[in-house]
Amino acid sequence: MSFLNLTLSLIFVLIPLILSKTLNLGLEKDTIIAVVRSIIQLLTVGYILHFVFTSNDYLYIILMIGLIIGAATANARKKGTSIPGITGKLIFTFLFVELLTQGILLGFGITPPTAQYMIPISGMMVGNSMVLAILFLNRFASEVHAYEEEIELILSLGGTPKQAIHRQLITAIKASTIPTIESQKTMGLVQLPGMMSGQIIAGADPIQAVQFQLLVLFLLLTTAVITSVLLGFLSYPTLFNQRMQRVKEGNPTD
Amino acid sequence: MKPAIRFEQVNYSVDGLHVLRNITGFFPKGKITTLVGPSGAGKTTLFRLCNGLKSPDSGDIFINEKHIKEYDPVTLRRKVGLALQNATMIDGTVFDNLSLPLKLQGKQLEEAEAKRLLNLVGLEEQFLSHGAKDLSGGQRQKVSIARTLVNRPEILLLDEITSALDRISQQDIEELIMNINKKFGTTIIWITHNLDQAVKVADYTWVMIAGEVVETGDISVLTAPKNERVKLFVKGEEN
Numbered sequence A: 001m002s003f004l005n006l007t008l009s010l011i012f013v014l015i016p017l018i019l020s021k022t023l024n025l026g027l028e029k030d031t032i033i034a035v036v037r038s039i040i041q042l043l044t045v046g047y048i049l050h051f052v053f054t055s056n057d058y059l060y061i062i063l064m065i066g067l068i069i070g071a072a073t074a075n076a077r078k079k080g081t082s083i084p085g086i087t088g089k090l091i092f093t094f095l096f097v098e099l100l101t102q103g104i105l106l107g108f109g110i111t112p113p114t115a116q117y118m119i120p121i122s123g124m125m126v127g128n129s130m131v132l133a134i135l136f137l138n139r140f141a142s143e144v145h146a147y148e149e150e151i152e153l154i155l156s157l158g159g160t161p162k163q164a165i166h167r168q169l170i171t172a173i174k175a176s177t178i179p180t181i182e183s184q185k186t187m188g189l190v191q192l193p194g195m196m197s198g199q200i201i202a203g204a205d206p207i208q209a210v211q212f213q214l215l216v217l218f219l220l221l222t223t224a225v226i227t228s229v230l231l232g233f234l235s236y237p238t239l240f241n242q243r244m245q246r247v248k249e250g251n252p253t254d
Numbered sequence B: 001m002k003p004a005i006r007f008e009q010v011n012y013s014v015d016g017l018h019v020l021r022n023i024t025g026f027f028p029k030g031k032i033t034t035l036v037g038p039s040g041a042g043k044t045t046l047f048r049l050c051n052g053l054k055s056p057d058s059g060d061i062f063i064n065e066k067h068i069k070e071y072d073p074v075t076l077r078r079k080v081g082l083a084l085q086n087a088t089m090i091d092g093t094v095f096d097n098l099s100l101p102l103k104l105q106g107k108q109l110e111e112a113e114a115k116r117l118l119n120l121v122g123l124e125e126q127f128l129s130h131g132a133k134d135l136s137g138g139q140r141q142k143v144s145i146a147r148t149l150v151n152r153p154e155i156l157l158l159d160e161i162t163s164a165l166d167r168i169s170q171q172d173i174e175e176l177i178m179n180i181n182k183k184f185g186t187t188i189i190w191i192t193h194n195l196d197q198a199v200k201v202a203d204y205t206w207v208m209i210a211g212e213v214v215e216t217g218d219i220s221v222l223t224a225p226k227n228e229r230v231k232l233f234v235k236g237e238e239n
């Protein structure tokens, strides 16, 4: 695809803009911001990847992965302001997900240790982990908020913090992982996964593309569950203190 | 009179609001103490401190003359049972709620025991399988009392537990609490807005106003008040 083609593809930006204008949807500003940002961000990433792939230096690979984790953390931490030390917990979770998935992939020789594989897969894994972290943190915060009285009741009867928050923790873990599991049930029926489509368009053998996509789906399943569980079990203790008392933000007791 | 709970210069604030000011005094062991005072006086907060849900900013609390900080929180909370006015129910049936205190210890509640508890608080056995959150306010208060009794606490903190009950049920609960006090020697601290109830059940009384203890003593504190602020409060409640 040439730059001329890419320029022509802006027609697909004009359509929503014209619709928004004529129907008074008020989406023009956000659409333009989204378009400009995606152009700049993706082109930058493209050029950086081009550079990293050709150099194939592990230092750059590690740097790229660090960047991915940093960006994911910056994004997700906004949803976890009610949890003390959320930044460190997110970094730990993303790092764990990254090391586990790459460890298995490289360890069993499923994918080769090259930038071409490591960076896109890391992006997908950490990206998915970030979405899960946001889903989990949102749900966990609202569950805890809705069930403050029940949590206090269980503590008052001699329950431990873990017992007091068990229900909210499980609900949030379940609720955040269900979309990943559900979307995989209809995979291939309703939609072809973006990566597989991309590979096929780029000329790969569909069977190979499917095999690779399946690998990615299984990895996403793992990262989804691990993210929510890990973040959940790292987060809930910070809502209580040593005296097994519920600590609210800005109001720590004891 | 030996103290079951004793306070020394206890202070507690929430978001810069001084909720409890220099609380000093005690709740006598084996007796029924009523705790009265206008809304916002800090009565419920004082209960949360006694059950260990919160710790004071300064000052000391002793349970059976042992500092509250020396108790492991779980032991403390089973020893000092708390039934709050809102009678919070967990999701599930009445039986789930009654068995909660034992479940937290990895034990089971026998169905016969659950039925006995319901009888005790004046609820029919059929309620056992009802959704706890669907009960009326008064029914929930009864379940809440029964649930607190499951831990067989040495000290029982009751926060307006009859506020949603009709007169007959109120009297039944008063009888029940007085019986528990007599039979097991359980120390009772009872927050109530109902001064007739306070006078009826109390061996000892505390009056709290705006975060302070203004008066403590036998029931004459309420029936023949000498303190001006208590006089005003009692007069206000009668109207």
Ligand SMILES: Nc1ncnc2c1ncn2[C@@H]1O[C@H](COP(=O)(O)OP(=O)(O)O)[C@@H](O)[C@H]1O
Pocket (backbone or CB within 6 Å): B014, B015, B019, B037, B038, B039, B040, B041, B042, B043, B044, B045, B046
């Ligand atoms: N968690 C809390 N957040 C904000 N304010 C609180 C909290 N707990 C208690 N308070 C305040 O403390 C004061 C005493 O409350 P409370 O102990 O419930 O009084 P009482 O039970 O005597 O009516 C009130 O002014 C109340 O608004």
Ligand SMILES: [Mg+2]
Pocket (backbone or CB within 6 Å): B043, B044, B045, B159
């Ligand atoms: Mg109160």
